[in-house]
Amino acid sequence: MGKLTATSAKALTAPGRYSDGDGLELLIGRTGAKSWVVRVQKDGKRRDIGAGSFKKVSLAEARVKAVKIRSQIEAGIDPVAERRKARGIPSFREAAALVHAEQKKGWKNGKHTDQWINTLTAYAFPAFGDVSVAGIDAAAVRDVLAAIWLTKPETARRLRQRIRTVIDWSVGKGYREASLAWPVIDKALPKQRAKVKPHPSLPYSELLGFLFKLREKETMGRLALEALILTACRSAEVRGALWPEIDLEAKLWRIPAGRMKGGVDHTIPLCDASVAHFERMKAHKRENNDLVFPGTSKGKSLSDMTLTKLIRDMHAADLKAGGPGFMDPVQNKIATAHGFRSTFADWINEQTSFPREIREAALAHVNQNKVEAAYSRTAYLDKRRPMMEAWAAYCGGSTGGNVVQLVNKSA
Incomplete structure (x- = not known):
């Protein structure tokens, strides 16, 4: 006679394992999901074999399955392999x-x-x-x-x-x-060295969905984040962008060394979508203020937290709507503004044939090889243009159209 009854099994809710005897156990996960497992041992090796969901398999049926599983094990038959053959489940x-x-x-x-x-x-x-x-x-x-x-x-x-x-x-x-x-x-994995700490990023396969949500409203924070994505720039470079740096006729954005992480001048070839995006920003230009993406405080740029909060709020809203949110699947963390540079790099690496040095030039990475750096002084502007156009095409370009009145908040 088993230790469980249909009524007692139904009443159990606390996560854990509850034995019915002869290896049959009711497993309750942290989320409250219940399932039957049969614990067996053969040749000194112990394993758990699933016997079905509690919702679909009754206690009586689970006991019958447990007897069959134990019989198969004693006969040298792998129940899981047999089940796979029957259902056509691949290895x-x-x-x-x-x-x-x-x-x-x-x-x-x-x-x-x-x-x-x-x-x-x-x-x-x-x-x-x-x-x-x-x-x-x-x-x-x-x-x-x-x-x-x-x-x-x-x-x-x-x-x-x-x-x-x-x-x-x-x-x-x-x-x-x-x-x-x-x-x-x-x-359960050991902690990796601290230097291996990439910024949480969104897989490029999920970028279009993110941009669709980003473009549903218009705020200064959303406009700045879209510019960041289109240009593959760092957050500080975009938030501190000044109109005198941008030449829309030449389709160039020249960022001085003082505003660059590597302390070297950086010129960005603007794709058509980026030019359209900056043209759009002219309607939001403020008097006596050269900031392209001004903050709410007079003369101040947007804060880094503005973009961080924007992404977190979008993530929460997507979850509330039944979506998966905007997570880095490797780190299991919400994507960050800086992480979109990794999204760009991953797309270039996996979906295009543009050379590494062209990608690195676009990201304004400083060449750590001093010999290579001494001989490579080109910015690859002409070669970067088609790469950035391809990236913009993947992103769906700019929303274009008429300028929408900004929401009265920065994110």
Whole structure:
């Protein structure tokens, strides 16, 4: 006779594991979701095998499933593998190949296309490549990531994102009931060195959705953020932009060394969308104030917190509307204004064939190689123009049209 009853099982709500006996347990997660698992042991190895959702499988049915699972284990049969065969669920290796085939159609960078699957082949497949994609658990993924988390941090973060893509695809295809507990996996990994701390950024695949929301209203903060995205500039460079720096006829924005992080003059070739955006800003020019994006205080520029709060508010509003919000999927943090430079760089790397030095020039990164820096004194303006036009086209360009009256707030 089992320890649980249908009534007592229904009444349980506290997260934890509740045993019915003979290995059958009711698992309640932190969110309150309930599911049946059967804990079995064979050849000194213990494992949990899912027996269905509490909503769909009754206690009596779970007991029958538990008996079958234990019988299969004793007979040397893997219940999960048998279930996979019956349902046609692919292995992680097979699922990854399908995801790769679907996604590479939209990639222009052949090197990235190869790297995407090669990373999984090198690190994930040896550990659980032949395991049903429905049977991959957080512990297995954590162990794979932990092996290179400190020695190859960048590769580990990319591996994490690619594993997640396969897992989420499997949920979408109905091969899994849910994704993995990524926050739990992150907390279970060792802390990486402090220097590996990129700004949270939005994946470029989600940028168009963000821009659509950004352009729904018009405030000075939103206008500044759109200019930041179109030009791939730093927040301070955009917030401190001055009209004398901008030559719309020549389609150039010359930022003096004193306003640049690297202390070197930086010239930005303005694409058509950026020119239209700055033309639009003329209607908001204030008397005796050369700031392109003036703040609410007279003579003062927008604060960095203005853009930060804007993105946080947009994130909260999107969540409230049932959307996913605007998160960095690797860091599990809300995207930042500076992070859009990473969004730009990732798009250039993965979707175009523009050379690294052209991208670095656009981002105004200082060349740390002193020999290279001594011989490379060009700003690549002519080569950067088509790159920025391509980026603007991806972003959907400027909203154009008539100037809308600014909302009476800065964000």
